[in-house]
Every structure is written in structure tokens, then in C-alpha cells.
Amino acid sequence: MKKYRIAVVGIGGVGGYYGGLLANRFAKDENHEVVFIARGKHKELIAQQGLKLALDGEELVVRPSMVTDETAHIGHFDLVLFCVKSYSLQQVAEQMAPNIGPETVILPLLNGAESIAYLQQRFPEAQVLWGCVYIIASIKEPGVVQVQGQYNRLIWGNPELPEQTLQRISTLFDEAGINHEHYGQEVKSKVWEKFSFISPVASLTSLTHQTMGQIVEQPELAAQLQQLMQELVQVAHAKGIPLPDDIIKRNLAVVERMQRGVTSSMERDFAQGKDTELENLTGYVVREAQKYGVSVPQYEQVYHKLKGGC
Structure with missing residues (x-):
């Protein structure tokens, strides 16, 4: 055999x-x-x-x-x-x-x-x-x-x-x-459900070097996180990948439940000057948005700054 x-x-x-x-x-x-x-x-x-x-x-x-x-x-x-x-x-x-x-x-x-x-x-x-x-x-x-x-x-x-x-x-x-x-x-949707959480969280924590607790306690950052999630959902829909109607609410509830000192692995990589997953977790959303004609101003701003732009 x-x-x-x-x-x-x-x-x-x-x-x-x-x-x-x-x-x-x-x-x-x-x-x-x-x-x-x-x-x-x-x-x-x-x-x-x-x-x-x-x-x-x-x-x-x-x-x-x-x-x-x-x-x-x-x-x-x-x-x-x-x-x-x-x-x-x-x-x-x-x-x-x-x-x-x-x-x-x-x-x-x-x-x-x-x-x-x-x-x-x-x-x-x-x-x-x-x-x-x-x-x-x-x-x-x-x-x-x-x-x-x-x-x-x-x-x-x-x-x-x-x-x-x-x-x-x-x-x-x-x-x-x-x-x-x-x-x-449904497997593609299941993978994108996880992506709809980790991409916005990794992107915003890496940009701000703030923990989950610090983000939810600052209304401006909390709103920015929600906007990133909304933009990603729009890209998923443009690609024909359905996500649950309450996925943003679910994701924000997970952030609220997380320990206040938690950040993301991409943020830690940025802080330590290591290679990062920026292209996979942030840049990909921007590129797919351009491909499908979706407006993602928050993602574009975060990606540009993390790439070293002004």
C-alpha cells in the first residue's frame, strides 16, 4: 500500500x-x-x-x-x-x-x-x-x-x-x-468572516500602536475601526462573497470582550521592525477594492501611512 x-x-x-x-x-x-x-x-x-x-x-x-x-x-x-x-x-x-x-x-x-x-x-x-x-x-x-x-x-x-x-x-x-x-x-464566506475581523484590527492597531482597550475607549478610533470593517464587507460583497448581516456587530462585540492589553501580531511586528503581513492583511483589501470599483478611503489612508507615505 x-x-x-x-x-x-x-x-x-x-x-x-x-x-x-x-x-x-x-x-x-x-x-x-x-x-x-x-x-x-x-x-x-x-x-x-x-x-x-x-x-x-x-x-x-x-x-x-x-x-x-x-x-x-x-x-x-x-x-x-x-x-x-x-x-x-x-x-x-x-x-x-x-x-x-x-x-x-x-x-x-x-x-x-x-x-x-x-x-x-x-x-x-x-x-x-x-x-x-x-x-x-x-x-x-x-x-x-x-x-x-x-x-x-x-x-x-x-x-x-x-x-x-x-x-x-x-x-x-x-x-x-x-x-x-x-x-x-460556504467555506469562502467562513474564511472571509475571520478576515473581516483580523484585517481591520491588524491594520488599525499597527497604525496607531494602540491596544484593543485603548481603541474602544477612544470614540474616534472606535469609529475608524467600524469604518474599516464596513469597507471590507463592501469589498467582500463586490466579490460575490456573502457575509452575515450582523458580522460588523459580531466583530465589534469580540473586540469589546478581548483583554484590554491585547494588540495584534502585525502591530508587534511593526513595533519590532520585523517583516509584516501588511500586503496580505491591508494592501489586499485596497487592491481588490480598486479591481471591483469599491470606495475604501479608510483602508487607503491606513495602507498608505503604513507603507511609509505622508
């Missing part, structure tokens, strides 16, 4: 958690192979002592079938999970190109929606799913991924793929103990 080969690209918070669960279940299964694509000290320590998952109340040590940063000569995969930051996607996709064929299913678990479109264009012969996750996880130190809380959801689907393929992945996730939700036609 041919092995079912799984690659997890990027062993950060998302890749570490979902890759860890897959490796925990299947790495020693003779019918499966789970390969981690990692680099640097993180890769070295995983190879030496396994990946440590620090979960609420327990620590799980998992060992993949292989951990490597060289993929050119290790053959095709049946399933590839892309779990890198959006600004690294193009480089990593080129690295993985020799490993992706017509039989390969690709599941992007990145922030936003642009990465999905990119992978569909880059690998038209492959089977690309829509996907997103709700999880709080990060690299605590090399070789260790910390996951906070129990609220972990993986949303995925593509109604255009064969039912047998979708059922195989669903069974795989079930057996690995992954909390997942498989959608048909």
Missing part, C-alpha cells in the same frame, strides 16, 4: 500544533509519513529531541517521520499544509514546487484570503483547499510550541474537489484529534 505523505511547511504556532497532532497520530504508522519543513535552531532541536507542544495542563513531545529544510529530492506529497507567514509564502512555494503534483492537496492555514488565490494560481494542477484557523499559539523557544486555551478551530473545504479526497482528509483530521469544520460552498 502506498504511503500517504503529509508535509507541514512552517512549524510555528499553527504548523507546530496541527503538525504535532498529525505526527503524534501518524508518524509511526507504516501507512503514513509526516514531514516537518523547518529551519535553523528550531529544526535542529526538533530533529534531536522532537517537538515539544506545551498545551494547557500537559506537554506532548512528538517526533515527525522527518524534519528537514531541504525538500527538492524527497518526492511528491499527498497533503501539504502551508503554515508560514504570508510574506514568506512565495519563497516557500517555490521551494516546495518539486514536491507538488496533480494528486497533491494543498491546505493554506495563513492569515487572510490572498494566499489562497496565490497558491491556486501557482499550482493550477494541484487541489487547493480554502482554510483558516482560530488558535492562539506561538514558538515559545526553539523546539517548543506553546498553545493557549482550548478554543482551536480549523475550517477547511472546497466543494469542487472529489468527495473521496475530502473524506480522506476529514478522516485524517478525526483520527489525529483535530477539531475541524468541513464546509462546502
Whole structure:
């Protein structure tokens, strides 16, 4: 029987958690192979002592079938999970190109929606799913991924793929103990529901360097956040992606419930002078708005300022 080969690209918070669960279940299964694509000290320590998952109340040590940063000569995969930051996607996709064929299913678990479109264009012969996750996880130190809380959801689907393929992945996730939700036609809307929250929040916190609490306590900033959400919903509708009528109300309620000191990962990247997901989380909305003739003055202003404009 041919092995079912799984690659997890990027062993950060998302890749570490979902890759860890897959490796925990299947790495020693003779019918499966789970390969981690990692680099640097993180890769070295995983190879030496396994990946440590620090979960609420327990620590799980998992060992993949292989951990490597060289993929050119290790053959095709049946399933590839892309779990890198959006600004690294193009480089990593080129690295993985020799490993992706017509039989390969690709599941992007990145922030936003642009990465999905990119992978569909880059690998038209492959089977690309829509996907997103709700999880709080990060690299605590090399070789260790910390996951906070129990609220972990993986949303995925593509109604255009064969039912047998979708059922195989669903069974795989079930057996690995992954909390997942498989959608048909609604999957694009589900991904954009998450995007309708993280894009405005990431954009405004990065511009102002204000926390969630500071934003909701300042009427001008709270109104600006709501305007960003409204503009994004208009872009989604122009693209033919339906969102719930009360999505803005829901998103604002989530902001109100969040801890007052919370910011966003993009804001922290800006503050620390790191690469950011600006193009994927903010610029994409501006570009799509221009494409569909939608007015997004708040997004244009925020994007221009974050790009370094006046």
C-alpha cells in the first residue's frame, strides 16, 4: 500500500500544533509519513529531541517521520499544509514546487484570503483547499510550541474537489484529534468572516500602536475601526462573497470582550521592525477594492501611512 505523505511547511504556532497532532497520530504508522519543513535552531532541536507542544495542563513531545529544510529530492506529497507567514509564502512555494503534483492537496492555514488565490494560481494542477484557523499559539523557544486555551478551530473545504479526497482528509483530521469544520460552498464566506475581523484590527492597531482597550475607549478610533470593517464587507460583497448581516456587530462585540492589553501580531511586528503581513492583511483589501470599483478611503489612508507615505 502506498504511503500517504503529509508535509507541514512552517512549524510555528499553527504548523507546530496541527503538525504535532498529525505526527503524534501518524508518524509511526507504516501507512503514513509526516514531514516537518523547518529551519535553523528550531529544526535542529526538533530533529534531536522532537517537538515539544506545551498545551494547557500537559506537554506532548512528538517526533515527525522527518524534519528537514531541504525538500527538492524527497518526492511528491499527498497533503501539504502551508503554515508560514504570508510574506514568506512565495519563497516557500517555490521551494516546495518539486514536491507538488496533480494528486497533491494543498491546505493554506495563513492569515487572510490572498494566499489562497496565490497558491491556486501557482499550482493550477494541484487541489487547493480554502482554510483558516482560530488558535492562539506561538514558538515559545526553539523546539517548543506553546498553545493557549482550548478554543482551536480549523475550517477547511472546497466543494469542487472529489468527495473521496475530502473524506480522506476529514478522516485524517478525526483520527489525529483535530477539531475541524468541513464546509462546502460556504467555506469562502467562513474564511472571509475571520478576515473581516483580523484585517481591520491588524491594520488599525499597527497604525496607531494602540491596544484593543485603548481603541474602544477612544470614540474616534472606535469609529475608524467600524469604518474599516464596513469597507471590507463592501469589498467582500463586490466579490460575490456573502457575509452575515450582523458580522460588523459580531466583530465589534469580540473586540469589546478581548483583554484590554491585547494588540495584534502585525502591530508587534511593526513595533519590532520585523517583516509584516501588511500586503496580505491591508494592501489586499485596497487592491481588490480598486479591481471591483469599491470606495475604501479608510483602508487607503491606513495602507498608505503604513507603507511609509505622508
